[in-house]
Amino acid sequence: MEKFTVHTGRAVPLRRSNVDTDQIIPAHFLKRVTRDGFEDALFAAWRADPEFVLNRPERQGATVLVAGPEFGTGSSREHAVWALQNYGFKAVISSRFADIFRGNSLKNGLLTVVLPQEVVERLQSLTEADPAAEITVDLESGEVRADGVTAPFEMDENARWRLLNGLDDITLTLGHEDEIAAFEANRPSYKPRTLPRPAA
Amino acid sequence: MGRTIAEKVWDEHVIRRVEGEPDLLYIDLHMLHEVTSPQAFEALRLAGRSVRRTDLTIATEDHNVPTDVIDRISDPVSRNQIETLRRNCDEFGVRRHSLGDAEQGIVFVMGPQLGLIQPGMTVVCGDSHTSTLGAFGALAFGIGTSQVEHVLATQTLPMAPFRTMAVTVEGELPEGVTAKDLILAVIAEIGTGGGQGHVIEYRGEAIRGLSMEGRLTICNMSIEAGARAGMIAPDETTFAYLKGRPHAPQGEDWDAAVAYWKTLYTDQDAVFDKEVVIDAAALTPFVTWGTNPGQGAPLGSLIPAPESFTDPVERSAAERALSYMGLEAGTPLREVRVDTVFLGSCTNGRIEDLRAAADVLRGRRVAEGVRMLVVPGSAKVRLQAETEGLHQVFTEAGADWRFAGCSMCLGMNPDQLAPGERSASTSNRNFEGRQGKGGRTHLVSPVVAAATAVTGRLSSPADLLEA
Numbered sequence: 001m002e003k004f005t006v007h008t009g010r011a012v013p014l015r016r017s018n019v020d021t022d023q024i025i026p027a028h029f030l031k032r033v034t035r036d037g038f039e040d041a042l043f044a045a046w047r048a049d050p051e052f053v054l055n056r057p058e059r060q061g062a063t064v065l066v067a068g069p070e071f072g073t074g075s076s077r078e079h080a081v082w083a084l085q086n087y088g089f090k091a092v093i094s095s096r097f098a099d100i101f102r103g104n105s106l107k108n109g110l111l112t113v114v115l116p117q118e119v120v121e122r123l124q125s126l127t128e129a130d131p132a133a134e135i136t137v138d139l140e141s142g143e144v145r146a147d148g149v150t151a152p153f154e155m156d157e158n159a160r161w162r163l164l165n166g167l168d169d170i171t172l173t174l175g176h177e178d179e180i181a182a183f184e185a186n187r188p189s190y191k192p193r194t195l196p197r198p199a200a
Numbered sequence: 201m202g203r204t205i206a207e208k209v210w211d212e213h214v215i216r217r218v219e220g221e222p223d224l225l226y227i228d229l230h231m232l233h234e235v236t237s238p239q240a241f242e243a244l245r246l247a248g249r250s251v252r253r254t255d256l257t258i259a260t261e262d263h264n265v266p267t268d269v270i271d272r273i274s275d276p277v278s279r280n281q282i283e284t285l286r287r288n289c290d291e292f293g294v295r296r297h298s299l300g301d302a303e304q305g306i307v308f309v310m311g312p313q314l315g316l317i318q319p320g321m322t323v324v325c326g327d328s329h330t331s332t333l334g335a336f337g338a339l340a341f342g343i344g345t346s347q348v349e350h351v352l353a354t355q356t357l358p359m360a361p362f363r364t365m366a367v368t369v370e371g372e373l374p375e376g377v378t379a380k381d382l383i384l385a386v387i388a389e390i391g392t393g394g395g396q397g398h399v400i401e402y403r404g405e406a407i408r409g410l411s412m413e414g415r416l417t418i419c420n421m422s423i424e425a426g427a428r429a430g431m432i433a434p435d436e437t438t439f440a441y442l443k444g445r446p447h448a449p450q451g452e453d454w455d456a457a458v459a460y461w462k463t464l465y466t467d468q469d470a471v472f473d474k475e476v477v478i479d480a481a482a483l484t485p486f487v488t489w490g491t492n493p494g495q496g497a498p499l500g501s502l503i504p505a506p507e508s509f510t511d512p513v514e515r516s517a518a519e520r521a522l523s524y525m526g527l528e529a530g531t532p533l534r535e536v537r538v539d540t541v542f543l544g545s546c547t548n549g550r551i552e553d554l555r556a557a558a559d560v561l562r563g564r565r566v567a568e569g570v571r572m573l574v575v576p577g578s579a580k581v582r583l584q585a586e587t588e589g590l591h592q593v594f595t596e597a598g599a600d601w602r603f604a605g606c607s608m609c610l611g612m613n614p615d616q617l618a619p620g621e622r623s624a625s626t627s628n629r630n631f632e633g634r635q636g637k638g639g640r641t642h643l644v645s646p647v648v649a650a651a652t653a654v655t656g657r658l659s660s661p662a663d664l665l666e667a
């Protein structure tokens with residue numbers, strides 16, 4: 001996983017609530033079997049409108065998405081996270097994220113930061129007034145900073161540690177292989193299997 | 201202190217619990233489909249890892265398959281995705297039910313019919329509607345592709361415990377009100393974020409009175425309320441459904457299993473983090489008017505005015521939704537005309553759903569200018585329906601009788617809405633473009649879908665009798 005420590009960049013304000021993962025990446029892009037090349041799929045339906053905020057010249061190269069509440073609801077498609085990352089986003093700020101989306105983002109090193117709705121709206125107003133304004137997302141100090149805004153955010157300690165160090169979950173889990181095997185040895189025999197038991 | 205059913209199942213699966221770390225949870229069953237697994241298999245391959253428990257893993261093809269034919273996939277990109285799943289399963293030794301196979305179907309229809317989903321299990325799938333399977337008193341939740349890879353490699357997941365929420369539905373559902381109406385009403389009540397971080401346990405008389413299939417419909421849409429999972433305590437209805445299924449325990453194992461399953465209820469003194477009570481008797485057929493599943497209202501009501509929402513975020517969401525949906529506030533929902541009716545999906549693509557819809561359609565015709573797609577949730581459901589002659593009812597009414605798959609639930613396979621087209625759909629998501637770019641979706645129950653097909657306007661079966 002990509003490490004995340006501190007990031008500073010320009011922002012895109014997205015003043016919509018309930019942005020579901022079907023909006024972040026419509027289903028017909030999910031036919032691909034890769035993890036990359038989804039940058040054009042990001043918000044594809046909305047981007048057909050030249051006035052959509054992502055299409056504005058002043059938003060090109062922005063890396064922080066400041067979104068409305070309930071961001072990432074719906075389908076569990078991790079493609080939504082890949083599309084945001086492929087496009088160049090490093091962090092998303094919202095007052096509420098859907099659980100699966102949030103889990104997916106942190107597994108890929110896309111920082112999803114939860115701030116109170118009023119702070120999110122201040123950041124949106126800030127970048128709307130001055131598209132060149134930068135926002136800093138600092139995972140080390142647990143703070144979002146921008147002109148006139150310093151807002152602490154919470155992050156699960158363990159998730160923070162894994163992000164700061166770019167640690168891979170599977171490697172960590174396989175470190176407990178003996179405990180997994182011990183658990184397996186005690187599973188009840190009535191639990192179903194999808195394959196016949198191998199002949200002894 | 202007592203525990204909720206969710207906590208009991210969770211505790212039973214903790215392999216490792218250390219302060220400051222997520223719990224390491226054992227996964228009893230991992231289900232796969234073509235859309236969210238290819239990148240996980242590829243990562244396994246790159247890391248030189250294998251699938252730890254192929255005997256706790258199963259795959260099917262559902263999202264990206266056509267439903268008009270089963271012997272070819274014309275879109276080369278879709279074909280490649282299906283072939284990739286087949287190759288991955290064969291290479292890693294995973295059982296798969298491919299197009300044309302007798303067990304093929306929507307993953308959440310296939311699992312229960314095989315008897316693979318049992319009380320007290322932990323079940324995951326790279327799909328948010330894994331919540332469906334909690335109807336058996338299993339802890340079943342959707343995961344992302346990175347977690348799919350993690351489960352393939354380790355049969356475990358590091359997870360922080362979920363919070364618990366009770367949705368108690370008191371009283372009996374009135375005649376003509378279905379599980380779908382109930383869950384749509386629950387979501388409208390608690391909102392699309394109301395269940396966030398929680399496992400919802402559905403309880404109360406109305407829930408106990410539901411069949412297994414009705415319970416599956418309820419738990420299916422837990423994710424639409426933002427919840428991680430839905431659960432219903434197992435009871436005689438659950439045991440009777442499971443008994444004799446291909447993967448249900450047998451003999452002594454059955455007795456041992458049932459003895460354990462009977463311990464899976466929420467203790468009297470257990471405390472939920474959140475509680476909601478719904479009065480079943482007050483419910484009527486419920487449909488959505490907007491672009492998220494929380495934007496719903498009784499069929500007998502008017503499309504709400506955005507100004508009627510006090511919350512500014514909800515108000516602007518309603519404005520956007522009405523403009524996308526091409527609807528005027530104040531219009532009776534019963535006057536909304538549709539072009540398409542979709543009966544199917546993991547919410548309402550099971551045999552009881554088809555029976556209920558066929559009962560409404562028998563001797564009637566789908567309205568001029570309306571197309572109706574009937575898509576069984578699995579090849580087994582299709583076969584059963586044909587044995588009962590339901591397919592004849594549908595085709596005689598002028599509906600299109602299809603093969604199993606996700607079909608028009610999502611705009612991925614060839615079954616899609618055209619821009620501006622409007623559907624009454626028994627699926628679970630009315631998001632913008634969900635059923636095809638520019639398509640407009642009203643979520644409804646199977647009987648409302650059937651009645652709507654007959655009149656061409658959002659209708660309930662009762663409307664047909666009055667007409």
Ligand code: SF4
Nearest residue numbers: 329545546606609610
């Ligand atoms: S039927 Fe719809 S919701 Fe269910 S698994 Fe398929 S695409 Fe997902």
